[in-house]
Structure formats: C-alpha cells, structure tokens
Amino acid sequence: MKVILVAAALLLAAGAASAQNAPDAKAKAKEIQALGAPSTDLENEKTIRKLYAEYTAAWNRHDPKAMASFWALDGDYKEPDGRLAKGQVDVEKLFTQEQKTVFKDSKLSLTIETVWFVTHDVALVDGKYDLTGVRDPEGKEVPARQGHLTALLMLEDGGPWKVAAGRAMIPVPLAYREK
Secondary structure, three states: OHHHHHHHHHHHHHHHHHHHHOOOHHHHHHHHHHHOOHHHHHHHHHHHHHHHHHHHHHHHHOOHHHHHOOEEEEEEEEOOOOOEEEOHHHHHHHHHHHHHOOOOOOEEEEEEEEEEEEEOOEEEEEEEEEEEOOEOOOOOEOOOEEEEEEEEEEEOOOOOEEEEEEEEEOOOOOOOOOO
8 A cells, every 4th residue: 555655646746747847738839829830921921922923013004903902901101202191092092193193104123032920910021122114293214213112011800911011212322331
C-alpha cells in the first residue's frame, strides 16, 4: 500500500511540475496568433499584390469608379500636394476629375515593394510608381514622375482587403542630407 501511495504521490508531483513548466494551451494559441501565420501572411500578401495590379489596370483604363472601389467606405487618399479626399465617394470624385483632365492620357506603372502585416487584418503597403502621359491644365505633357506609395489596408469583416489610407508621395532632395 505504501508503495502505491508513494508512486501516486510521485506521479502527482511530476504532473504538477510538468504543468507549471508547460505553457497554457490558450496562451500558446494566442502567441501563435500574435506572431501571425506565415502561410496566411503569404496568401494575403499575394492577394494584396493582385489588388494593386487590378488597381493599376483600372487606372490605365481611366476608370475612376473601379479605382475608388478599392477604398473602404471611410478610407482616404492624399495627393503629393496635400489634397485629401475623405471617404470612398470623395476619392471617386477626385479620381473622376483627374482622369477626365490631367491624367486622361496617363499610364501608371506600380511596384509593390513591401507588405507588412501589423495584425492579421491590417497591412502596411509600400511601393513605388512611375506615371507618364500627364498633362498640365493647358494640355501640355509634363515630364514623367516617379514617386512612392504608402497605404494602410484593412480586411473588412471577412470581405476583401480595402484601402483605409493611401498616400502618394514625390520624393524631393532634402537640403540637410549629406550628398
């Protein structure tokens, strides 16, 4: 009887020690979720890159409605000169005005450089673009421009990825940088 009691006590003690050293299953699941699942990130990155290819195609068709459809209803877009369109409706109005005038003959080439997942449903996208065929208000073609794009995308309730905030930038040399 003593042998059975000692063996049971040893098993209980070993089980308790093991439970203290082993992470809680719920904590382990949260840790994995917090780190993100690489296969999911790769799949989402592929989807986001495809989304930008579709956006570029819509631009080159000069289809402002299709271009604006990539934005969330409350998303915004800021031009390099600081002009801000707030909400999908205003983004579409801005794109419509531009595509009927200064960008009506333009061609966009867009390269997504990085997609960084802040969480499983929020991504920060950085890229560069080349824009040719732009005309000033008098109709004169302006030189091609190269710029940068930064966007925050959100996955909406199991729906498609949508742009929550898009920023187009044209880099300029900074006087205080060493050459």
